[in-house]
Structures are given as C-alpha cells and as structure tokens.
Amino acid sequence: MGKMPMLRTTARQHGDKPMRVNFRRGCKLASELSIIMFSAIMLPAVSVVGQSVPAGAPASVAASASAAASEADVLAADGLRFSAMSLVYASPKTPGRAGRLIALTQYADRLVPNDPKTNWLLANIYESQDKLPQAAAALEVCLKADPANHALGERWLRAAVAALNNADDRLKFLADVIARQDLPAPLRADAAAMSAGIFHNQKEDAKAMAAFEQAIKLDPYNRESLEGRLALQTKPSQAERVATMLNLLRGSPAYMTASWELAQTLDSMGLFEQSQMFYDYCWTLAQLRKSEMGDSDTQAFLAQYFSASLDAATAGDDAAARAEAAAKVIKMFEPLVLKYPRSIDLQAMMIEAYRQSNNPAKA
Numbered sequence: 001m002g003k004m005p006m007l008r009t010t011a012r013q014h015g016d017k018p019m020r021v022n023f024r025r026g027c028k029l030a031s032e033l034s035i036i037m038f039s040a041i042m043l044p045a046v047s048v049v050g051q052s053v054p055a056g057a058p059a060s061v062a063a064s065a066s067a068a069a070s071e072a073d074v075l076a077a078d079g080l081r082f083s084a085m086s087l088v089y090a091s092p093k094t095p096g097r098a099g100r101l102i103a104l105t106q107y108a109d110r111l112v113p114n115d116p117k118t119n120w121l122l123a124n125i126y127e128s129q130d131k132l133p134q135a136a137a138a139l140e141v142c143l144k145a146d147p148a149n150h151a152l153g154e155r156w157l158r159a160a161v162a163a164l165n166n167a168d169d170r171l172k173f174l175a176d177v178i179a180r181q182d183l184p185a186p187l188r189a190d191a192a193a194m195s196a197g198i199f200h201n202q203k204e205d206a207k208a209m210a211a212f213e214q215a216i217k218l219d220p221y222n223r224e225s226l227e228g229r230l231a232l233q234t235k236p237s238q239a240e241r242v243a244t245m246l247n248l249l250r251g252s253p254a255y256m257t258a259s260w261e262l263a264q265t266l267d268s269m270g271l272f273e274q275s276q277m278f279y280d281y282c283w284t285l286a287q288l289r290k291s292e293m294g295d296s297d298t299q300a301f302l303a304q305y306f307s308a309s310l311d312a313a314t315a316g317d318d319a320a321a322r323a324e325a326a327a328k329v330i331k332m333f334e335p336l337v338l339k340y341p342r343s344i345d346l347q348a349m350m351i352e353a354y355r356q357s358n359n360p361a362k363a
Contacts, residue, residue: 073111080108081118088121101125116145123159132163153187157194167198174198178214189219196228205232221251241265256285256293260301263308272312279305295340303345306333310349314356326356 084104087097102125108118119141126135139156146152157177164170177183177191196211209232215225230236230244245262248255259282266275283305286293293301309332313325330353337346354362 077108077112077115077118080104080111081121084108084121114141114144116142127159132159136160136163147182147184150184150186153184154190157187157190161194167202171195171198178218185218186222189215189222189225192218193222193224193228196225200228200232208232221247223248223252223255226251238265238269242269254285254289256282256289259285264304267304267308267311272308272315275308276312279308299340299343299346302333302336302340303343303349306336306346306349306353309333310353310356322356323358326353327359329353330357 081104084101087094087101087104090097105118105121105125109115109122112118119138123135123138123142126132126138136156136159139152139159143149143152143156160173161170164173174191174195178188178195180188192211192215196208196215199205199208199211209229212225212229212232215222216229219225226244226248230241233240236244242262242265245258245265248258249262252258259278263275263278263282266272266278282301286298286301306329309329310326313329314322316322316325330350333346333350333353337343337350340346354360
C-alpha cells in the first residue's frame with residue numbers, strides 16, 4: 001500500500017506558516033471538532049450557572065454579547081470554551097493540543113462575539129504567539145467588561161503600544177487613550193506617562209515634562225510620572241523632593257526607595273526626628289522584605305539610619321539626656337554592628353555613639 005497523501009493546511013500553533021499534516025490525522029481532528037460542536041449545540045436549553053472562568057479573567061459577564069446571540073449559540077460557545085479550557089490543563093503530549101485549543105476558542109468567539117471570557121482566553125493565546133494586535137483587541141473586549149481592573153488595563157495598554165511600529169503611531173494612540181472619558185483616570189495617567197517616556201527618548205524634555213504633569217493631574221500618585229518629573233527638574237528644591245516622596249508613599253506605602261530617600265532628605269534639612277521616623281519605617285519594610293535589599297545596600301542604609309538616630313537623640317541641650325539617649329541608640333544598633341563587623345561606616349558611627357554617651361573608653 002502506498003504512502004498516505006499529505007495535505008497542506010494552516011497550523012495556528014506555528015503562526016501562519018503552512019505545515020504538512022498527515023491526511024488521516026487531519027480528518028480525525030475535523031471529526032473531533034464536529035463532535036464537540038454538535039454536542040455543545042445540542043445541550044439542553046438551560047442557563048449555565050457557576051461556570052468556571054480562566055484564572056484572572058474579568059469578573060463581569062458579557063450580558064450584551066450574550067443577548068445579541070441566540071441561546072443555542074451561547075450554549076455552543078460555552079461548550080467550546082469549556083473544551084478549550086480542558087486542553088489548557090491537559091498534558092502537553094495531548095495530540096493536536098495547541099491547534100485544537102485555538103480552533104475551539106475562535107469558534108466560540110464567532111458564535112458569541114465580544115464575550116470577555118472567550119476573549120480572555122484568546123488574549124493569552126495571541127500573546128503566546130506574539131500576535132500583539134490581536135491580543136490587544138481581545139484584551140480591550142475584556143477591559144470594556146471590567147473597566148475598573150487596572151492590571152488588565154495596563155496589560156491592554158502595553159500590548160496595544162507594543163503592536164505599533166513607530167513613535168508617531170504610538171504617541172497618536174496614547175493621545176487617543178488619554179482623551180477617552182470611558183477609561184479610568186489612573187489608566188489614562190499611565191498612557192500620559194508612556195508618552196512622556198517616548199518624548200524623553202526623543203530628547204524633547206519640555207514635552208516630556210508636560211506629559212508627566214498631565215499624568216499627575218489625572219493620578220496624583222502615579223509613580224512613573226512623579227519620579228520622571230523630579231528627574232527632569234534641573235534643581236528641585238528640598239520641599240519639592242519631600243512632596244514627591246510623600247506622594248509616592250501615599251500611592252505605594254510599601255515603596256522602600258521612597259521612604260529611604262525621604263528620610264535622607266529630611267535628615268539633610270536638619271529635621272532629625274521626622275527623618276528617624278521614616279528610617280524606622282523603611283527598616284521595618286526591609287525586615288519584612290529581606291530579599292529586596294542586599295548586604296551592601298543594607299550596610300549603607302544602616303549607617304545612615306544610625307547617624308540619623310544619633311542626631312535625633314543628641315539634638316537637645318541637656319547633656320545628661322543626650323548621653324542617655326545615645327546609650328539607647330547604642331543598644332539598638334550594637335547587634336547590627338556585630339552582624340556587619342567589616343562595615344567601616346557602622347564602626348565609625350558606634351565610636352561616635354560611645355563618645356556621645358560619655359563612654360570614651362569603649363570608643
């Protein structure tokens with residue numbers, strides 16, 4: 001018996017490149033799809049309750065999309081999507097897994113267009129294939145169903161911008177996003193901040209500054225814009241630095257870098273008690289999130305923290321009170337100095353602390 005004839009067909013799991021597929025396997029796949037679609041269409045005419053959705057998918061239901069489709073189409077689309085989801089969790093060795101997953105999801109989208117659950121699945125498929133325009137379109141459908149989902153909005157924005165080939169197209173798209181009143185202000189602020197980044201890369205810092213200002217008006221706590229505006233200022237005043245760091249912390253209370261920089265700025269202004277308060281806060285964050293600060297950064301931070309604490313403790317006029325306060329600082333930092341015995345800065349601060357506590361022998 002001769003060899004089985006070969007067909008040329010489009011294999012979506014390999015992009016748009018044609019792929020040679022065994023004719024018998026192709027017929028088997030077509031048969032499987034027909035059975036799945038027929039079974040879904042012939043489901044009893046009852047509403048689907050408690051259906052599972054992909055992890056992270058928008059919570060809102062596409063009522064308008066479902067209402068426009070017939071009940072049979074809705075049931076069929078649900079069945080196809082369930083079958084597709086079963087393939088997501090199936091073994092990678094499952095025959096034709098990727099192609100079947102794509103075909104099932106696309107059929108579901110044709111039956112009930114603009115369903116957010118189906119488009120969430122499509123968005124993940126398209127992103128895995130690096131088809132960013134299609135991914136962005138699918139994500140926008142999801143965003144319309146759940147506009148308050150900021151993480152989803154950011155993902156859509158990144159995909160849509162990455163799909164555009166040049167800066168002018170990206171700036172035009174971002175300007176349109178900023179002007180859209182149907183989108184939340186924080187997402188529009190992200191678009192303005194992205195515009196500022198493009199202007200800055202083009203050496204147009206005046207336009208970049210204007211875009212950062214626009215972003216901050218939309219969202220006073222937008223981190224990228226607050227930091228970008230401060231970086232573009234030629235000589236920001238200490239008051240401007242403090243205001244920026246405070247807004248960064250209001251928007252992101254666990255932002256260690258902002259807390260550290262704020263503590264340093266306050267210390268340089270002679271506001272030792274306020275500085276120590278933010279050093280205390282930053283050290284608490286550092287202990288809770290140990291993986292974010294390496295040994296060198298920890299030692300540099302501790303030396304500054306030690307210095308600020310000693311400044312705050314010895315700021316009064318009463319010599320006895322200063323010595324007592326310095327002794328408390330020593331008690332607090334001594335274990336940390338012992339932990340980092342090679343830190344010259346910490347050793348120097350300990351010597352100064354002993355002197356301030358009227359204990360020159362130990363110094």
